[in-house]
Amino acid sequence: MVAFGSGVSPAPGSPEKENNVRVSFTCILAALVTVCAAAPVRADIYALPAQYKVHIAQDTNGYAMSNAGEFTITNISLPGNVLFGLASDKSGDSLQTFCVEYQEHIAPPREYWADITTYATGGGGSPDGNKGPGGSPSDDLEPETAYLYTLFRNGSLFTAGYESTPSPDRENDARALQIAIWLLEGERSEAQLVGETNLAQGKAWRNQAVAAVDNGDWTGLGNVRVLNLWGDRDRKNWRNEWFFKQDQLIMIPSPGAAILAVMGMGLFGFTRRRPA
Incomplete structure (x- = not known):
């Protein structure tokens, strides 16, 4: 197990690598929820x-x-x-x-x-x-x-x-x-x-x-x-x-523009994490 802050990146395909991807995806979803919640919504x-x-x-x-x-x-x-x-x-x-x-x-x-x-x-x-x-x-x-x-x-x-x-x-x-x-x-x-x-x-x-x-x-x-x-x-x-x-x-x-921006940042991050 690689400790946080050790400076050692998990190997592609390892459980640690998959966990990091899942954590990143969760962060992106949380950001999307935050963006949506920030948009003023008034039914009347x-x-x-x-x-x-x-x-x-x-x-x-x-x-x-x-x-x-x-x-x-x-x-x-x-x-x-x-x-x-x-x-x-x-x-x-x-x-x-x-x-x-x-x-x-x-x-x-x-x-x-x-x-x-x-x-x-x-x-x-x-x-x-x-x-x-x-x-x-x-x-x-x-x-x-x-x-x-x-x-x-x-x-x-x-x-x-x-x-x-x-x-x-x-x-x-x-x-x-x-x-x-x-x-x-x-x-x-x-x-x-x-x-x-x-x-x-x-x-x-x-x-x-x-x-x-x-x-x-x-x-x-x-x-x-x-x-x-x-x-x-x-x-x-x-x-x-x-x-x-x-x-x-x-x-x-x-709000849609902000959501797309967050999604774009997330996809960019996923692209960089793909193994060669």
């Missing part, structure tokens, strides 16, 4: 008050035009795995975002309560469900929107022409990307946006996203999620009506 997120809070601001001096993205979110009580400090962002503790609703509003700079889902709540546009609180209207996020927001956050859109330096050019590109998102989410039609200086670029990015999904280059939402904003922690105003605010986009790694 509206059974409890909103648990997250953010501060949202808008910089119209180089990053955005008024009444549209980009917006800047800084964390107050979001989960630790929300992604901040990516290529698009102003700092390591903030993130740049866009709204997914035209007919709801926010008044930055201000703090808001929030939930994290895959759909917008309330609003106008083209609701396709009733997942909101009390069965209120909801609108599932489109994969095309997730595609564009991912390219924006990871910097790919900057290399494709979106101005990265704070400037009037970035303000115009932000407006164009916001237009693309409104079009994709059914919040505005081209006819309703006639006269917009940035409509042509917005349509171009919209078309790029549609092609990516149609061609199979992008599927699903990836790491993109919707940050549902509320004017109060109980999600209601003083008239006891749902206190919807303008929902925004964020990125948060999915």
Whole structure:
């Protein structure tokens, strides 16, 4: 029997070697369970008050035009795995975002309560469900929107022409990307946006996203999620009506991605343990 810490590796095929493999496999399974347990699971997120809070601001001096993205979110009580400090962002503790609703509003700079889902709540546009609180209207996020927001956050859109330096050019590109998102989410039609200086670029990015999904280059939402904003922690105003605010986009790694990463590390370990 080889003692732990002896520095002597068990021979391939020996009981000690097989025990080590079984122990390693058990560790991997335990890691998978830990990953799954870490993922927030709430059967009905509206059974409890909103648990997250953010501060949202808008910089119209180089990053955005008024009444549209980009917006800047800084964390107050979001989960630790929300992604901040990516290529698009102003700092390591903030993130740049866009709204997914035209007919709801926010008044930055201000703090808001929030939930994290895959759909917008309330609003106008083209609701396709009733997942909101009390069965209120909801609108599932489109994969095309997730595609564009991912390219924006990871910097790919900057290399494709979106101005990265704070400037009037970035303000115009932000407006164009916001237009693309409104079009994709059914919040505005081209006819309703006639006269917009940035409509042509917005349509171009919209078309790029549609092609990516149609061609199979992008599927699903990836790491993109919707940050549902509320004017109060109980999600209601003083008239006891749902206190919807303008929902925004964020990125948060999915549990599946973490599980695959752990599995990959485990398989790598098994490969290295195979005898020659």
